[in-house]
Amino acid sequence: MSELATATRSPELALANLYERIADCPNCPLARTRTQTVPGAGSPTAEVMFIGEAPGQREDEQGRPFVGPAGRFLDELIGVAGWTRDEVYIANVVKCRPPGNRDPEPEEIAACRPYLDEQFAILRPKVIVTLGRFSMQRWFPDAAISRIHGAPRHLEDGRVVVPMYHPAAALHNGSLRDVIIEDFRALPGLLAEARAAEAARRDAQASGATIDDGPARPLPGQERLI
Numbered sequence: 030m031s032e033l034a035t036a037t038r039s040p041e042l043a044l045a046n047l048y049e050r051i052a053d054c055p056n057c058p059l060a061r062t063r064t065q066t067v068p069g070a071g072s073p074t075a076e077v078m079f080i081g082e083a084p085g086q087r088e089d090e091q092g093r094p095f096v097g098p099a100g101r102f103l104d105e106l107i108g109v110a111g112w113t114r115d116e117v118y119i120a121n122v123v124k125c126r127p128p129g130n131r132d133p134e135p136e137e138i139a140a141c142r143p144y145l146d147e148q149f150a151i152l153r154p155k156v157i158v159t160l161g162r163f164s165m166q167r168w169f170p171d172a173a174i175s176r177i178h179g180a181p182r183h184l185e186d187g188r189v190v191v192p193m194y195h196p197a198a199a200l201h202n203g204s205l206r207d208v209i210i211e212d213f214r215a216l217p218g219l220l221a222e223a224r225a226a227e228a229a230r231r232d233a234q235a236s237g238a239t240i241d242d243g244p245a246r247p248l249p250g251q252e253r254l255i
């Protein structure tokens with residue numbers, strides 16, 4: 030679907046159309062082993078989008094992302110930020126389960142990328158939270174999650190991307206639990222910043238003025254990106 034077509038449909042209709050096409054997708058080898066596709070779930074008007082890695086066994090059975098223990102912890106983390114799962118949007122970089130829960134291959138991630146791009150175009154989230162290394166690589170290639178977790182990157186279009194540990198990491202390593210919780214506590218403030226930046230851009234466009242952002246400077250915590 031073209032960006033124009035996406036922009037002129039309601040988010041609900043556009044997502045429903047996208048889910049139909051994903052359900053029939055034959056574009057990578059994962060199509061042969063999946064039970065069903067797991068396109069994504071949540072509010073069509075969400076301002077915050079979480080991106081995980083790939084469906085696991087339970088997700089493959091139920092067709093929903095982040096069910097099971099990691100999903101329950103993600104629900105708890107979303108609650109720490111003051112939200113519910115129904116208010117945000119959750120998806121994965123690949124929409125079909127890799128056999129045996131192996132890592133998704135680069136070719137599979139590339140084949141599935143247009144669907145994730147379309148989800149971005151439909152939702153236009155103000156804050157994107159990557160969960161784990163596969164979704165992080167898109168914006169933070171070669172970075173180590175242990176060094177950059179929780180540090181926001183502001184994109185040119187005003188969106189904010191925040192790399193986070195995958196919730197499953199805390200299930201394997203209990204010492205990460207408090208780290209992840211603290212990172213999630215910062216999300217409401219980042220959303221408020223993104224909303225303010227968008228409002229300022231709209232006002233500037235309406236008045237015909239240009240915005241001088243001044244020299245780029247790291248936000249609190251962003252120095253960890255370096």
Ligand code: SF4
Nearest residue numbers: 054057060125140141
């Ligand atoms: S993982 Fe993505 S590209 Fe591969 S078959 Fe599933 S929907 Fe299609």
